[in-house]
Amino acid sequence: MIVQIAGNVKFPITLDPTVWIFDDRKKTFPEVFEGEENPTESTKEDELKRQSTRFDREVYQQKINPPVNKSINRYEKQRILKGTFLMPLKPFLHTSEPAADVKKAALVTDEGEEVIDADVLSESLLLFAENGKPLQEHGPVHLYFKDGSNRSEPIKGIKKIVLQ
Known part of the structure; x- marks a missing residue:
């Protein structure tokens, strides 16, 4: 249930999405995609x-x-036990200190590898909990673009992010 950030970075890091439920940076699904505030x-x-x-x-x-x-x-x-949460990816990428020439990112998933633009990745969000529980099926995280363009078809089963 971990995700590695590796590749052309100064500090390769390992993320544990199961502890993000206690992180104040998490956002609910409606907050991100429906502009709903509580x-x-x-x-x-x-x-x-x-x-x-x-x-x-x-x-x-x-x-x-x-x-x-x-x-x-x-x-x-109650919110934690029932919520569906996303975590912004940008702070973790910033911590890994990617090289200045990084342009692409390969997302290693259960079904292979998907390459996306590094700028799009930095603005993306990771779904880590659904209905208050960690993602078991196609987990540990699903990637959603900030603009919501892949809202119905997120990138699932991400195990490793390799910056190129």
Whole structure:
């Protein structure tokens, strides 16, 4: 259930999509392709900021360090257990530091290899969870282009990304 980024990169890396469910960069399918935003989420964020400010004032008075990790509330837990999530690929490609002359990327899948433009790849998203569960069939990830042009036919079963 891992995906490797290799080829003409300074740092080959291995991705584990099963831990992305806890990553704040994940996006839901409707957020990406339907432009839908969750209004209750922004309201919850505003309330969380107010509570955080209040907590910081109290902690400052007591002179202790506040906790760094945000706990998962009931709403977020339900969202994680039922959601279909995508992860932007750009931060991972940036971390691998591809060479300046990289123009193409080969996606090694269950059915062979598919070559796409490196710029298109960097703007793409990886589907890693469907209905709250990691992708078992044709997994570990499916690739969707940012413009949604392959929304009905994503590239499935990606095991390795080789930058050329």
